[in-house]
Amino acid sequence: MPIRDLTLSQKTMNAILDTAVELGRQRIALTRQPKSAKTNTIGVIVHELNTHFITSVLAGIEQQANEAGYSLIITHSSENCEKEAANALQLLHKSVDGLIASLAFNTRNLEHFNRFRKKGIPVIFFDRVAENNHSTNVIIDNYHCGFQATSHLINQGCSNIALVTGSLERNVYAQRHQGYADALAKNNIPYNKKYVLIKDLSKQGSLTAAKELLNRQVRPDGVFVTNDFSAAVCMQFFKDHGIRIPQDIAMVGFNDDTISKMVEPQLTTIRYPGFDMGQQAARSLIDQLTGIAGKEETKTIIVHSELVIRSSSLKKVSDH
Known part of the structure; x- marks a missing residue:
């Protein structure tokens, strides 16, 4: 039996490549679809990582999250609103159950946070918050x-x-x-x-x-x-x-x-009691996730300072 020429034509090769690319796009699109099931993860966006205050806040968040069976995905914006928005999008794609955030210096537009609310994902702001953001804020006076x-x-x-x-x-x-x-x-x-x-x-x-x-x-x-x-x-x-x-x-x-x-x-x-602030922010978020509080609840929690x-x-x- 003669051996056939297995060399593919350029036309056939292009068709295969086009199909592979399309399948890849479909796969990526599927992985980006929000999951209906809980992931038991909480996203956190902070404006920096190298201060005692922020590390104290994160310790308070971690304690409450751990007790409730949640893990954390922590990102930081480096005081840049564009990086903050990119972090938010990444956390949204990871299907976090809820989000805790402190705003960068130059953040004005909150659309990247509004995407969470549109999908029924609660957002809690702490320390640096925006006026009339329709979320729970945890702050000091x-x-x-x-x-x-x-x-x-x-x-x-x-x-x-x-x-x-x-x-x-x-x-x-x-x-x-x-x-x-x-x-x-x-x-x-x-x-x-x-x-x-x-x-x-x-x-x-x-x-x-x-x-x-x-x-x-x-x-x-x-x-x-x-x-x-x-x-x-x-x-x-x-x-x-x-x-x-x-x-x-x-x-x-x-x-x-x-x-x-x-x-x-x-x-x-x-x-400035960072640990207490982190606890309050995480507790408020978990209350919303577990149904103790409504996901659309808006309030301001003031943590004691001296x-x-x-x-x-x-x-x-x-x-x-």
Whole structure:
């Protein structure tokens, strides 16, 4: 029997390739279809991973999720709304049962979160939330914290108080700023926008802020920084330039991160209970997933926070 020529024509090869591509598309499309069955997974989107506050939040979420039989898929946006949206889409394709998220600095459009709700998947926001997002929000009273921190500096005799903070487009920084401004007004201290520095709170942003404050014609005698790491960077820069803390400039930070007790003098700060916040966010989500609460439930949960007074702000030592 003669051996046949098994060489395929170019036309036949193209047809096979076209069929393979189409089958691949169909397979991908099928894997992207939402599953009706539960996956017992919860998606988490955070704006960063390298802070004590976020790791504490994640520990609180993990504890509650583990007790309820859920596993976590954790992503982070690196403070970028486009990466946040990509993470959200990825979690949607993985068919998570619910989502817990904290917004990036520059997130304005929430459409990537609305996709979850359209599919009946509950979303909980914590810390950085959007106004009127029709979801449950877990936050602290940032306005009160800003008011309290500024009032403490005023009570220590400060009358020229600077604020170093993040983007006022985010709720946490906008509300702390409003608390700062209202504390000044209550004590008849003029608000000076030159002493409100909006930075990204990175090391470089904090150094820039510290330099600007020392270059002011009238230097501040108190500084409220809405992040402990940023406050520590500013403190070190001030000390390197002969400024005494708190005698020349009293300092208050925010978060009660580990660094607040490692700097000298130790940093007065706002204790931000990340573990409790994570627990509350996960518990609220699980209540919705298990039917204890409705999936469309909208509420605001406020977690307790407090001012922790340490040496960095005590011009009046007797008040400690």
